[in-house]
Amino acid sequence: xxxxxxxxxxxxxxxxxxxxxxxxxxxxxxxxxxxxxxxxxxxxxxxxxxxxxxxxxxxxxxxxxxxxxxxxxxxxxxxxxxxxxxxxxxxxxxxxxxxxxxxxxxxxxxxxxxxxxxxxxxxxxxxxxxxxxxxxxxxxxxxxxxxxxxxxxxxxxxxxxxxxxxxxxxxxxxxxxxxxxxxxxxxxxxxxxxxxxxxxxxxxxxxxxxxxxxxxxxxxxxxxxxxxxxxxxxxxxxxxxxxxxxxxxxxxxxxxxxxxxxxxxxxxxxxxxxxxxxxxxxxxxxxxxxxxxxxxxxxxxxxxxxxxxxxxxxxxxxxxxxxxxxxxxxxxxxxxxxxxxxxxxxxxxxxxxxxxxxxxxxxxxxxxxxxxxxxxxxxxxxxxxxxxxxxxxxxxxxxxxxxxxxxxxxxxxxxxxxxxxxxxxxx
Numbered sequence: 001x002x003x004x005x006x007x008x009x010x011x012x013x014x015x016x017x018x019x020x021x022x023x024x025x026x027x028x029x030x031x032x033x034x035x036x037x038x039x040x041x042x043x044x045x046x047x048x049x050x051x052x053x054x055x056x057x058x059x060x061x062x063x064x065x066x067x068x069x070x071x072x073x074x075x076x077x078x079x080x081x082x083x084x085x086x087x088x089x090x091x092x093x094x095x096x097x098x099x100x101x102x103x104x105x106x107x108x109x110x111x112x113x114x115x116x117x118x119x120x121x122x123x124x125x126x127x128x129x130x131x132x133x134x135x136x137x138x139x140x141x142x143x144x145x146x147x148x149x150x151x152x153x154x155x156x157x158x159x160x161x162x163x164x165x166x167x168x169x170x171x172x173x174x175x176x177x178x179x180x181x182x183x184x185x186x187x188x189x190x191x192x193x194x195x196x197x198x199x200x201x202x203x204x205x206x207x208x209x210x211x212x213x214x215x216x217x218x219x220x221x222x223x224x225x226x227x228x229x230x231x232x233x234x235x236x237x238x239x240x241x242x243x244x245x246x247x248x249x250x251x252x253x254x255x256x257x258x259x260x261x262x263x264x265x266x267x268x269x270x271x272x273x274x275x276x277x278x279x280x281x282x283x284x285x286x287x288x289x290x291x292x293x294x295x296x297x298x299x300x301x302x303x304x305x306x307x308x309x310x311x312x313x314x315x316x317x318x319x320x321x322x323x324x325x326x327x328x329x330x331x332x333x334x335x336x337x338x339x340x341x342x343x344x345x346x347x348x349x350x351x352x353x354x355x356x357x358x359x360x361x362x363x364x365x366x367x368x369x370x371x372x373x374x375x376x377x378x379x380x381x382x383x384x385x386x387x388x389x390x391x392x393x394x395x396x397x398x399x400x401x402x403x404x405x406x407x408x409x410x411x412x413x414x415x416x417x418x419x420x421x422x423x424x425x426x427x
Contacts, residue, residue, distance in 0.1 A: 020047035024082075025068075027053055034067040041075040048117075050097055052082035058090070065091055078117060085111050095119065095138070100128065100239045105135035124158065124185075128240065158185050158193070165197055172210030173217050180221030187225040188323060196224055199340060206347040212355050216343055219361040223336050227367045228328050229265055229273045233316035236261060236304055257305060264299030267292040269368060272328030273319060279327030335364070335375075342382065352395035353388060360402050377405040377414060384418070397421055 023046055026033070040046060049072050051065055065081075069091060072079040080095045081088040085108045088096040095117030096108060105118055112118070119139045120132035129140040158181065166178040177200065184193040200217055207213040225231070235241065242259070251257045267289055271279035282288050303309040323329050339361055347354035360381050363374040381401055388394035404417035 021045055022048045022050065024050045025052050029053055029064050029068060034071060037068060038071045038075075041071060041077045044076075046075070046077050048078040048080055048094075050080040050082055052097075058084065058087050061087060062090060069093065080117065080119065088112060088116070097121070097141070105132060105137050109136055125240075131240075131243070158182065158190070162190065162193060169200070169204055169217075170207060170210045170213055173204075173207075173213040176214050176217045176221075180217050183221045183225050187231070188320070192224065196220060199336075202344050203340065203347075206344055206354075208351055212343070212347060212351065212358060215355055215358040216340070219358055220336065220340070223332065223339075223361055223364065226328070226332050227365070227371075228323075228326075229269055229316055229367075230319050230323055232367075233313040234320065237310055237313045237317060242305070258303055259305040261302045261304055261309075262299055263302050264296070266296060266368060270296070272331075273316075273326055275322070275325045276327040276330050336361075342385070346385070346389070350389055350394060353385075353398060356395050356398040356402065357382075357385070360398065363402070363405055373409065373411070377411065380414070380418075381405065384421075 023037075023040075029051070037049070041049065049068070051061075051068060053061055053064065056064070061084075065079075065087075069079045071077075078094040079091075080097050081091065081093045082097050083099060083102050085096050085103060087093075089112055093116075096112065097119040098105065098108065099121045100123070105120060108118060109116065117138045118136070119141055120128075120135075120137045122128040122132060122140045122142055124142060129142070132140050162185075163178060163181060166174045166181060169177050177197075180196055181193045184196045199220060200213065203216045204213050242257075245259055246257055249257065267282065270292060271282040273279075274282070282292065302312060304313055319326075339357075343354050343358050346357050360378060363378045363381075364371065365374055381398065384398075384401070388398055391397060401414065401417050401421070404413040405411075407413035
């Protein structure tokens with residue numbers, strides 16, 4: 001959770017001079033663009049201009065840059081080149097702006113010299129910003145903060161007002177709810193986090209001491225950020241993961257690191273990732289399912305440190321915007337809604353038992369066989385609720401059954417605990 005950027009924790013510094021603008025070029029910088037640029041940089045409102053033009057040769061970009069760089073120099077505006085250190089050096093630019101995959105700050109500093117301004121894109125990650133600062137970046141960039149067609153981005157720093165909504169809940173639950181907001185934003189965006197808060201509101205209405213709301217908020221955040229093939233692929237290609245692995249195995253700069261992942265997606269997991277109608281068609285059509293079963297009988301090793309392996313996982317992760325239409329999303333969210341309704345219903349008459357019902361959702365986790373085992377055990381315990389509701393020690397019994405359900409993979413401990421619970425008490 002520490003990875004997300006929270007604007008409310010970074011109050012604006014006390015300024016000794018007026019705030020100035022950092023301009024970024026459009027894709028087309030030909031035609032009358034130099035005149036347009038010249039008309040806005042001369043009043044000391046602009047501090048820097050970034051040349052960001054894609055899919056153009058370096059030679060052509062250098063030609064386009066010449067009048068723009070001269071205008072910036074005359075106006076005392078820093079001229080920054082996007083992505084290309086070689087072009088920045090060739091032009092003698094004031095600096096370069098790097099994306100997360102565009103190079104190492106220290107290496108580029110060695111190329112451009114100590115006076116160069118080096119900026120780094122950090123999306124919505126405070127952790128990435130700290131890493132960039134430690135590496136010697138002069139500034140970091142967050143965003144996009146608002147919808148944009150200039151550079152579509154799934155990254156959105158969490159608005160302070162959304163995080164502030166955690167303060168409207170009972171004090172014991174606020175830290176967990178704040179963490180849940182951050183988790184759900186990272187998982188599927190701002191609207192998903194708002195859905196998280198909306199789902200907690202009815203639970204807050206029946207909460208007595210913060211315990212029920214805290215446990216429900218924790219399990220709801222975990223449940224909404226369930227593991228699927230999209231999430232697994234996304235996490236495996238994050239720059240922070242490559243950095244962590246390099247640190248863990250202590251690779252030096254002269255060594256090449258290869259990361260190999262064993263991947264074995266089953267037919268169920270493939271169908272779960274697809275739009276619900278297509279996923280159901282695969283699972284319900286015998287010959288199609290059989291064909292995919294045969295094709296996925298054996299797992300494969302994917303080298304995520306290679307271009308081919310990285311692009312394969314990148315393609316899977318790119319399904320993230322389509323996740324709400326997937327078969328797995330519909331199933332998981334239907335299950336969560338049913339669980340939340342049960343928690344709310346039980347809380348009306350058996351508050352302590354409702355707290356345990358909230359905690360039992362922790363059995364449903366992971367994906368594949370792990371998820372199926374957890375869901376089966378969850379269903380087993382939920383089926384016992386009518387019996388447990390009649391017992392004065394129902395909450396304690398459910399807590400013991402939950403512990404037994406987590407004790408082994410075979411389910412033997414849970415079966416034994418249920419049998420013991422059902423034994424008549426001696427007079």
